[in-house]
Amino acid sequence: MRIQPGRFKLYGVIGYPLQHTLSPRMQQAAFEHLGLPHFYAALELTLKSFKQMMHRKKKLLLDGFNLTIPYKQAIIPYLDLVSPEARLIKAVNTVIVKRGRLLGENTDAYGFLKSIKEKFGWNSKGKSILIIGAGGAARACIYDLGKEGASIIFIMNRTLSKAKRLYDEFGKKFSKTQFSFHDLKPKEMLENHPEIILVVNTTSLGFRSDDPKLIHKFPRANGKRFAVDLIYNPPQTEFLRLAKAAGWKTANGLGMLLYQGAKA
Ligand code: ATR
8 A cells, every 4th residue: 555645634433323333444445545644433422422522623633524323413503514415404424624614514315326326227207216214314315316306205104293394395395206205004005006116214123133024025026126225234134135035126225335435
């Protein structure tokens, strides 16, 4: 490895807990590949430490950082500038530090769309899509799919009021896309709406082996429908296993992780 001359910079990912994060290994490998002398750390901070650090942001030693659960929204009040995309998604996963000022971006949305384009040759225009979940990750996906001109987005969530909130917000923003919101019944929805060509699980269900099943059976698809789970660890959740068994094309969240990190 040839190290290029230049100032050493310090970056990191902030979250809690952080045992499962792949970002430090991925970003450090990229720095080394590019011959950059920088370091990327995992900063596992409790909410109290996170707040203390952000209150003293002028003295922050970091040149930039990523945010993961549970700080993607909590960071927003501390930012000096938020990109229009991140403002609409209401989540920031990347912060650039410039002379003590913090600039917030969202690269998750880019990562999601890029990953399904790579994996499936995906184009959202005119498509019907089911999004399961109504948190920050769902917002990034809906933003992408709406921006690209999806025709219908069904939003489904355990807490219906949160799905309705997304329906209200994004419905105003993307006039070409029809939105609807629903209780958490993915099996019935996929059976009753064969036009749904893509289903995305954005919830954390399936992360732990003892999690309840999100869906018990997928309708048969013969390789013409797509199922994505944003979880990448385990690489194949029960959701993806069942989808694959029924002939759906599948992708986990590793591609999104990779491309959000590359853009960050
Ligand atoms: P993220 O930023 O990763 O999207 P989040 O904003 O905390 O995280 O959102 C988590 C999503 O997973 C929500 O849609 C949540 O549903 P609720 O709005 O009803 O809380 C969903 N979720 C988490 N645990 C769940 C469970 N056990 N069953 C169903 N949905 C669950």
